[in-house]
Amino acid sequence: MSTHRSHNLRLSSVLQQGLVLALVAAVFYLLSSNAALNLKHLNIASGFGFLSQRAGYDISFSLIDYTPDATYARAYLVGLLNTLLVSVLSIVLATLLGGALGMARVSENWLIKRLSGTCIEFLRNVPLVVHLVWWYGLVLALPGVKHSASLFGVVFLNNNGLNLPWLAQGGQVGWGLALMVLGTLLGYLICRYKEARTPWRGFASRRWPALLAGAVLLPLLVYALSGAHVQWEVPVPHGFGFKGGITLVPEMLALVLALSFYSASYIAEIVRGAIESVHRGQYEAAKALGFKSGSTMRQLIVPQAIYPMIPQITNTYLNIVKNSSLGVVIGFMELVSSTGGTTLNQTGQAIECIALVMGTYCAISLVISLGMNFYNHRIGQRGH
Template structure:
């Protein structure tokens, strides 16, 4: 009868590879920490010798400047940290909406590269080659000039129903807030949960029977129906705050400034060109036999692309698309070139007023580092969830 073998004891001798590796890691970390502390101490000493103040105490002082665009009220007497919060929210407005629009546009163009229609293929190819080969800063300036030079003045805007478009931006109706809108929001959230459960069940049924079910229209109908039910239960509020033509400009309603529109469209069309190429490469990586097998099962070309090709291509698409999402978020810092008040613009103003350059730049770095890491965590989770499971 054999006795269970005991694990070998750890050796603390220099001859042990594990021990040497541990020592090397400890020494490396110690050197890095020492260098960082030395640089920080040296910088602080030199700044004191030159009479330059340091520290983040200025964040509690009054900002002393107004911000032209904000989702919540901001007064010049409010502290710097609140001004940074406004810039951070403005950056998120561009990044989050830009990622959604980029995903939709890039996927459509990437799939369009496989169209049987030569005109559609040609237009998609021309789009990719045109927009990805022009620097993004020039594209932002192009869109900004289009909004501020080619559109009519605010006193004589283009009118499409209740929507006004002019050099002052885009004005549109918005609901007058009521309790029913909160009910509708909860209904939409519940509808999303139900739609996700339906999609999972439909996917399992398709894998078991081979009979495809709607993976888009039915979930969309569920979200809309449950959201509508919540709106009805909340009293069905219908009051709208619509824009009206004033003496010099459009008043009331919701508004998007030309700076925001230029940044959003510029980053979207630029990044979508790269996403389209990623989608095209991912689809081409799927074996041709998969498409032939889908056709043999009686699936249409659209069903084959949506249910067979794209799901298998996701394992190739998601990692490089994540890089494009990160690039879009970081490229939003170029918005300062056209006057959009993002976090970089707020930091530049704070540097000019306080002289705390190191601190202000550190805040910018923290903002982009945190948003990029959060995006990476979400996409890595989705990549793991979408990976093909080996049996």
């Protein structure tokens, strides 16, 4: 009897969910049909056929080859890559800064604790747009090309941006990054294989040497076997700028710095809260066993604090990706500026352009969420 009732409940639940999905699909169909009809009456073309047309506008910074003669689809790809580059750089820098500020916030040194607290409060209580404008003005106030700040004669910083060495064969960069990711994954799988066959030795993880070795050795191995030749272009002064290498434009530098410092203040508070959530008895037990304060924090407290950090840090990472759209304020051609701005204005395909931008941001956010949730799940399993 109970089995029959349980079956009926499941069937009822499936029917209800199917009805809701059908209702949502019907509403979406009505809205899209109505929009298409209105656009037809206004003699406005609909669809994504415009992506194959000539873009006709320039983009100051691009990781791939791009000219105004390229298509709108190519401009979309350039904007997407710029968004991903800014997001990745900002996430890495914000995590490092936030982690350092958070650790300093729980330091037993009175001066370090107060200074880090003041820095955090200042950074997070100033609006992000103000951060962005301030950093942009600061970058533009740097010395000119002739008085560039130099590092070993290969890296130059001036008001035109940051000039870095770059591979002469730009296409090899993508292959190199792919091999690094694959090598890191192989290192992770090797670690998992070894950990499954060795007894548990505490919270401290020793995976990073294998991950680093995989990321470095696999590209080197492929390079040696393929017989490819890598040639670096070093930037050299040429006229009113630099020739060779790659230039990170001022707009990009300002956006990365603004996102990094602003988000670091939130990550710092997440780190502080997670560390303080660990029971004080853990500190006392470690002290009784003769552990030094640094070892206690590194091998006992921080590994336990990582689990409650992940969901909140994930939300911060998602905000970094979405806030990268503020590049439109200072003219950096990321996804919103290119497809959601210039392309939209030139083609008039507002619905398609905005839908493309919204769908892209949604996909990026889902990928980040899935990756961080998977990591959080693995950390939780190790902790239990």
